[in-house]
Amino acid sequence: MTATDQTLATDPGQADDGPRVTSPRLADFPIDVVEVACPRCGRGFEPFSRTALIARYGGEITIAELRHELAQCSRPRESCGVVYVRRAPAMAA
Numbered sequence: 001m002t003a004t005d006q007t008l009a010t011d012p013g014q015a016d017d018g019p020r021v022t023s024p025r026l027a028d029f030p031i032d033v034v035e036v037a038c039p040r041c042g043r044g045f046e047p048f049s050r051t052a053l054i055a056r057y058g059g060e061i062t063i064a065e066l067r068h069e070l071a072q073c074s075r076p077r078e079s080c081g082v083v084y085v086r087r088a089p090a091m092a093a
Contacts, residue, residue, distance in 0.1 A: 025059060026062070027054060029063060031086070033047045033048070033049065034084070035084065036067050037083060040080070041075075068080065
């Protein structure tokens, strides 16, 4: 193993881990009303206006981060079960 190989093997900041997956931003969220719920603890939340959320948190917040901000869960993040709820559009009568 060369010195360069050893550096790559021991310094993860130097290694190329491949493409990084990032969560979409709130500004890119395609739905005007944002809803979250936690099936793990049964909590439900009032729907949030995407425009109001952008005003409060900024459009750059990621969707992944936003759900934890909205939940304000007392569990550690990895134990929190909050998810986005996507409702079907209302059917015309």
